[in-house]
Amino acid sequence: MAELYNMAGHLIRRLNQISVAVFTDHMAAAGIDLTQVQFAALSAIASRPGMTQAELAGAIAYDVTTLGGVVDRLASKGNIRRDISPRDRRARVLFITPDGDHLLARARPVVRALQDDILGGLDAEERAQLLALLRKTTDAGNSKSRAPLRTP
Amino acid sequence: MAELYNMAGHLIRRLNQISVAVFTDHMAAAGIDLTQVQFAALSAIASRPGMTQAELAGAIAYDVTTLGGVVDRLASKGNIRRDISPRDRRARVLFITPDGDHLLARARPVVRALQDDILGGLDAEERAQLLALLRKTTDAGNSKSRAPLRTP
DNA sequence: GCTCTTTAATATGCATGCTGATTATTGGCA
DNA sequence: TGCCAATAATCAGCATGCATATTAAAGAGC
Secondary structure, three states, rough: HHHHHHOHHHHHHHHHHHHHHHHHHHHHHHHOOHHHHHHHHHHHHHOOEEHHHHHHHHHHOOOOOHHHHHHHHHHOOEEEEEEEEOOOOOEEEEOOOOHHHHHHHHHHHHHHHHHHHHHOOHHHHHHHHHHHHHHHHHHHHOOOOOOOOOOO | HHHHHOOOHHHHHHHHHHHHHHHHHHHHHOOOOOOOOHHHHHHHHHOOOOOOOHHHHHHHHHOHHHHHHHHHHHHHHOOOOEEOOOOOOOEEHHHHHHHHHHHHHHHHHHHHHHHHHHHOOOHHHHHHHHHHHHHHHHHHHOOOOOOOOOOO
16 A cells, blocks of 8 residues: 555645645635636636636546536626627627626736745746646546546 | 746646546446555555554645545545554544455556656656656645645 | 643645546538 | 437536534533
8 A cells, every 4th residue: 555655646646635724724714715716717717718618628638517606606606797699599699797807917927926835845947847737747637537528 | 828838837747647537547447446546555555554543644745635535535444454553542543354455466567567657758768857847846845835734 | 620722633615636427519521 | 311429518427625613522611
């Protein structure tokens, strides 16, 4: 079982756990009501207004079902607007509200600042190295994750 | 928003997502009914029989509440036994059953094999490097994750 | 021995995250 | 035009994952 601690899956789960905890703590300290997932969604919507939920899911690698709930919460908090697409009545187009925009502006510097906290034990060079490796792995693993592309 | 893709938190979430998907796929292909979390718990219980739930939670960095459900499912599937501790009637001591032991024996090689799949885009040297960095970060971040050590 | 605090586990509630099924709508094609 | 496969979103259901509160039991200190 000692080997468990050296397994990629286990270490990744642990790191994600730490990452989420750091995010939650910093946001709570700043008095901002946004989860990691909600922040990512809000950022994406702000950068490309009018996205549909499916497009958003693809952009940030989420499951569409999960995203439904996330979008619901953002909408009910008034951070985004969700309208029926004029071009496809099945689709919902997403827009950030002035309220959401303001919240995002407050959140952004906090999120930037906490990134280094996630990788607490590493020096600058190691952080850069880790980030590069993470990017490379996730880019390659893209096709393997079925999150945005569900197999029927 | 382009910056989002380079943020540690986002990349870690993505990698964890890939990791879980790879695990799920391989286990399903092998016809083994175990999630990543259940495998970790079962491994730990096998290596140290008689652990309490709290000890198990500390050992594999889980929240005790979450672990309650995991242990429930393993017990109801017959993979572990959960007895009241003879030394502390509040505590539950955990033991793997012959059934669970057999399942674990089948699962272990599958889990070992899928590790490399998680880090698909990396060569051997990069994998070693990434694992080393993950270990270092998680060791340092230990104190930050409130999972096993909840602040009151 | 009795109270007070601590501790192990559970209950409750919210937020992901995914699978499979369903509904509404669209667009292609005979 | 009418049917049919594909698509957008939702619903139901299960499994994490965490915060807060509660229950039961143990232990500390007087």
